[in-house]
Amino acid sequence: GAGVSQSPSNKVTEKGKDVELRCDPISGHTALYWYRQSLGQGLEFLIYFQGNSAPDKSGLPSDRFSAERTGGSVSTLTIQRTQQEDSAVYLCASSLLPREGEAFFGQGTRLTVV
């Protein structure tokens, strides 16, 4: 597709369940970012990928969060044993190069943990 695609667009899950969020970046974009945004709040950085490598995972809130990227393309963010405080919109962005200001965002996955 032409833009960044995220799936699912909405996810409601029970507390304690695992969820997997998917991001398809723009073809050819080497940099991929995951952010979290709670209602009315700014963007919270989670993790950055350069190719398949994640040089900085320091933004991940806890060890329940993990992410991977394969083939320099699709990335998945996995949250294990979800908690209510994990409820937020999870945004993925990609850019052609690192430090490239024009990051293109997907429409996000709205996660609700009940």
Added chain:
Amino acid sequence: RKEVEQDPGPFNVPEGATVAFNCTYSNSASQSFFWYRQDCRKEPKLLMSVYSSGNEDGRFTAQLNRASQYISLLIRDSKLSDSATYLCVGSSGSNYQLIWGAGTKLIIKP
């Protein structure tokens, strides 16, 4: 102190007025800056880059003041469709990260 700080607003402005807001940054190593726009329940989208010499795009003017470490965005002849949250972003020169402000909410009223 946050690396990038913005007044959260909201700024309530009548249609047709000029509005300006600033963003301050703490990392003097930051090299590049950008303004993004985020509509309610939508993803952020790049509005404009901010250059040291200042730049203008239609009704929008962005400026960077490195000495005082702030970035500004000026919107002239504001339209109802300008209502959104404006996010200030800095890019560190030493790493990849984009550092995001929490955003300034703008409401244009008829």
